[in-house]
Amino acid sequence: MSTAGSAKSVLKTGVKRLLGRAGFDIVRSTNSRGGVDDFIPFEATMRAARAAGLSVGDYVDEVMNGTPGATQSTIDELRALGVFAANPGTVLEIGPGSGRYLEKTLKECSPDRYEIYETARPWADHLVDTYKVVARPTEGSSLAPTPDASIDLVQAHKVFNTVTFLCASRYYFEMARVTRPGGRIIFDVMTENCLDPATMRTWATKGGAGHGSYPATMPRQTCVDLFATLGCSLEAGFLAPMGVASTEVLVFKKSA
Incomplete structure (x- = not known):
């Protein structure tokens, strides 16, 4: 070294x-x-x-997190899929937290409006001051302040692995509601593709204390089937680092 x-x-x-x-x-x-x-x-x-x-x-x-470059690797994958080439005019992010995905998203595109739903007030205020985004009132499972079919790109990173099944499910319906036809929905979940026996052993022995909802899992096909009923088709999926293992990023496109 x-x-x-x-x-x-x-x-x-x-x-x-x-x-x-x-x-x-x-x-x-x-x-x-x-x-x-x-x-x-x-x-x-x-x-x-x-x-x-x-x-x-x-x-x-x-x-x-001990995963240098993890955020950038996800952004690079999304760029390769043409997500930012679509020049989204409106972006909504659920749970941006420290803003690490928000910051890199804004380096890839220049939306006219970037909405955030963040429950931690100090971080939300910081993101508003630093990036001039719009912080929406947040209840923790609803996007009610955002009108139907008004957003080009809806995303959530490292969120649905940390919340309960019902919280994630409610957000899924909301994400589909606010996305305009032709827009994209991007989020990551810990699917069966992330949970081979060796990985489960790693989580069990090295994953830390965890808590009642972290790390949370969600069957991949459940997501695909649900979003299909909401007029959204799966475009791509890829693994991204999370903790001691990985999570799967799913990219959906809403029917025009």
Whole structure:
């Protein structure tokens, strides 16, 4: 390892220890609404990212999640699928949290309007101030403030692996409702493609304490069949890193 690389590694280790000494345990809470501030404390994370010389998104990937480049790899896959080439004029993101997918999405396209539904107020305020997005009132399973068929791209990353079955299911219907004909719906879930026996053993032995709804699973075909009834067809699916294993990103397109 280079001297610079070694120094960076030492710094990251030190930042982790600082968070620990400050009393921050980076785990997901039992709050089924999935507020990111429950497990990624705003002030401490901002300070730690600055100390590590990283953007907040890269800090979450590299230090907190231990998966450098994970967010960018998903964005690269979506670019290759032509998602951003469609030039979405309106984007809606459920649970953007620290904004790591939001930031990289805005580097790929320039929507006229970007709506967010985020239950953690400090992070929502930060995203509004930093990226001039529109924060909608959030109940935790509804997109009621957004009109029918008004959004070109609806996305949620690392959300539906953390909430209950009913919460995720309610959001699915809402996502289809607000997406315009020809628009896309993108989200990731932990499907059977992510759960071979070896991976299940890894989650059981190395996946941390977890909680009542994390990590949450969802059958792939269940998603495909449901969205088909809502006029949305599956365009693609690919695996993306999550925790000690992976999750599956599904890309749907709503019928014109």
